[in-house]
Amino acid sequence: MERTDLISERQLSVLAFSGLLSPLIRMLPRSAVYLAGRSAWLSPAAAAAAGAAYFALMRALLRGRGLRDGLAEMAGRALGSAGGKVFCAVSALWLTFYAGFIARSAAERLLSSVYTDGSAPMFSALLLAASAAAAACGTKTLARTAEIFAPVILGIFALVIAFALPDVRAANLLPVTYKDAGRILLGSLPITDIVGASVYFLFLLSHVEKKPGEGKQPLRWMLLQMLVILGVMVITVGSCGEKLTLHLGSAFFMVIRNISILGVIERVEALVITIWITTDFLLDATLLMTDAEILRGIFGAERRAPFVIPAAAGAAASALLAAKSAFGLQPLSELLVPAANLFFAFILIPAVLAVGKLRKKL
């Protein structure tokens, strides 16, 4: 293992913040509005509370982590060598598919928003190639890249939200009463589901240095992420209303198209597409890196880099074969992927760590 390739907990949190914005923006606000209606814009607040509870649970379960333990090593200790390898193999398979799915979703979005005559396989392949190149580098390099991009991503989102606010109508957001609390909680499910996907990043914990005072970094960045999502929800539901948001494939993108900066600059969607692709790239690179890290552990190899290519190839295959068209991608996006994330983040991984605790191996 490259013992010198260490990052801080803050850097891992920034990586999760930037990367997971991609699926969040893809799923929202539509899926939340579908469940929560007009009051969906408040769902990020409920998701923040649920996310904070989940982070606290995971922190408690990870308390027995050794200095260079990642999730794979901890699973090995918790389930035994064979059980750990089976868990890692299942996780690697899922992460390979997930990386491919993210690449394909990004490609479909480019096709439906800007490059209508483009090719989905080509865009998927390009994104995976760039991600694989980044994943083959050190963890430090990727984390530093995310650190550089994070303020840019935040800045662009802040500008977009600020300039879209004048189009927001209170009538589209209100009324919200205590009777909507149940629906708001329901609307927070897809958000919490994606927040839970940050658990995949725990496979990289073996590259994370424990530093005093960094314990709250994951929570802080998650809360910041929810704030961004809250802004996205307010401008989208506030501009389009509940029913039009459900009707449009990507209502957030339609809102961005409408933005006019002081009547001088218009059509800023290219800027947002760039940022969106950046988050896709960061997520895919991290998933491929995680995948390679798991494979390295399974095969007991010294270096991670050689495993990036098979991981990327597997992801490319799933990107191509996952769906023939955008229609085929929809059930994956709305059912399979959220269900699998839910299973891994809220059932399998906590269960594995809990078993380790019960067996006093962690």
Next chain:
Amino acid sequence: MKKLTAALLAAALCLSLSGCSVGGLFSNYREIDSLELVRTIAVDKTGDAVLATAGSGPLAEGGAPHISQAEASTLSLALEELQRKPQGREALLSHTETLLVGEDTARDGLDFVLDYAERSPDIRLKTNLVVARGSGAGELLKKAASERSSVAAALETMKDSLPASGKGCLFTCADAACALAERGCALLMAVEAAPPVEDDGAEISVAPAGLAVLKDGRLAGFLTEDETAGALLLTGCFRGMNADIEYGGARVSLHLSGAKCSLEPVFGDGRLLRADAALSVQADLDALSGSGDPNNEDWRRGAEEAVSELLCKMAVAALARSQAMDADFLGLGETLCRRAPLRFGSQCGNWAELFPRLEVRVTAGTVLRRTYDIDNPLGASGGEKEDHWNELIS
């Protein structure tokens, strides 16, 4: 070696990113002077086909707007064909300001236009959606084009002047799509052909023609002048208007502004009894002919009441039309629900059934603020002003 490779790769990237190179990443790069900036797209249905007419604004170098037409089975195909036509410049649709739809087409249904605006990477939902009253949209676009005028230029002027005149308001595709999705009806601005402006060179000019009502995606009718002003007042789109009233033997011209509308549901016996609409407006005296004394408080109160009556008349007209059409284009249901969400939810019952027969009481209040430093019109007072000062001094 690593550094050299990195530098070479970076240099290679620069070549492909330039936009000028063949095979570069920006294959859709186009020179700006090879583009025709389309400002208005007129849409008409001709049988089973769609006729799209694209018009630019008057050209900066002088000359009438470029107008081009194409017909195809769908709007999307018609516009694609229009872009491909060899006409010197490529039509750039991404900055289109207005989609103008002919009256017959609008009566047939606007779903296909909104559908196109929602799907197309070029058109924004913020594009204005306007109905051409009494004519085809393409015809209006062509006839209004001259070196000095165009539909685009006329609508640009209307954008600011309409809400301040009480004659209408420009609504966008997003407004229409949102309202149709939420309440099944929507308001749109209508324009019509008017006699040409002198020395303009165009066959016709374009004038506001009140608001058009869409119901279930189709044009269901046009509002009258009073109904339009009333609709603007009740929807919060009213910025101002000039009003002429006859009061106390005088003709009083006022500028109305700062309108506010408050809608309150009134519940009783466990149900929604009625809605109370309270309008308020500020009035400034622009002109006065005949006998009238703005310095007299009784006269001012009387004039204020006359203005309030006018406001009530306009609001009642809009409400009556809305109820007669069974189309809540004023968003009354949503506003009442916002005022008392819990009671509205439990006591309103079926809003669609209740709406056409709901009693709405309208009251209005006016504050006459100023006369722009003139107490009485010159020449009409017959020395009244001097008498007033003499009275004060004595």
